[in-house]
Amino acid sequence: MTAGRKRSDRMHAYRAVGYIPADSFLHRIDPRTKLLTVLAMSIAAFATTSPVRTAFLFAFVACLAAAAGLARPLFRALFLLLPLLFFIVAVDVFFPEETWGYVYFSAQVGPFSSVITSGGLLYAAAKGIRVLVIGGISFLFVMTTSYTDFVASLRISRLPPTIAFSLGYALKSMTALYDDLRNIMDAQRSRGLEFDRGTFIKNRRKLMALGVPMTISILHRARDVTEAMQSRGFASTARPTCYRPPRPGRGDLLLLVVLVLSVSGIAMVPV
Numbered sequence: 607m608t609a610g611r612k613r614s615d616r617m618h619a620y621r622a623v624g625y626i627p628a629d630s631f632l633h634r635i636d637p638r639t640k641l642l643t644v645l646a647m648s649i650a651a652f653a654t655t656s657p658v659r660t661a662f663l664f665a666f667v668a669c670l671a672a673a674a675g676l677a678r679p680l681f682r683a684l685f686l687l688l689p690l691l692f693f694i695v696a697v698d699v700f701f702p703e704e705t706w707g708y709v710y711f712s713a714q715v716g717p718f719s720s721v722i723t724s725g726g727l728l729y730a731a732a733k734g735i736r737v738l739v740i741g742g743i744s745f746l747f748v749m750t751t752s753y754t755d756f757v758a759s760l761r762i763s764r765l766p767p768t769i770a771f772s773l774g775y776a777l778k779s780m781t782a783l784y785d786d787l788r789n790i791m792d793a794q795r796s797r798g799l800e801f802d803r804g805t806f807i808k809n810r811r812k813l814m815a816l817g818v819p820m821t822i823s824i825l826h827r828a829r830d831v832t833e834a835m836q837s838r839g840f841a842s843t844a845r846p847t848c849y850r851p852p853r854p855g856r857g858d859l860l861l862l863v864v865l866v867l868s869v870s871g872i873a874m875v876p877v
Contacts, residue, residue: 624749625748626676626749626750628675630673630674630750631857632670632673632746633674633750634857635750635857635861636759636855637751637759640747640750641747643747643862643865644744647663647667647740647865648740650663651663651736651739652736655729656728656732657728657731657732657735659872659873659875663739663872664738667680667738667743667746668680670743674746680742680745684738684741687737687741690737691737691738694733695730695734698730699722699727700721700722701720704725704728705721705726706723707723709722710722710723753778757773760773760774786823786827787816790816790820790823794815
């Protein structure tokens, strides 16, 4: 029962990383505005090493998700970042870039010197929350931006059609590849393969049962996409037009104002 519940939680997390159709204010925002928000939040997260300020940035992301009705899918998706989060925090705890404050532990590990200090713990906490901020705002962008709107916004920004299609297809393929992987795993389970038992090393041969079909599926998908593009005359004109290009509105201005005020206020928070 426990293994089945864990597998179900992982499947929900993978399912959450994809476009979720809705009519929230964040869905109606121009994709270019959301891209600017992702960039600004990422820069703000990298610009601070304070866990307090980084926590406020993550709170802003959580408020955006709650306002769009995507709080539960977002936190499910963040579970995918836990391995990376634990790795970054562990490295920064034992081998910190900042070593000020009280020393809790100090040792020589081969050629490396390991030390745990109060300043190092705060720095590691900031680095961990930074992963959640950047991952969270990126997940929100994927969840609220459809393939059609994203490509249309890139085209009217006078980006070359090939680059616009490539970026849009990369966004679209996340959901498609997940569906392929889920179908292959279900098919292999029906044949008696169990991926949830044993460690990664013990299951390395079973992973071939996923790798080979996934490779074939990707090759078939690439062929189908190529044929579809040729049949639709892709790149036959230098500047293709858009039937319904997205246009910024009041919601975009409101989001940018709130973003500037929030980031400016967080920057003035004492540490």
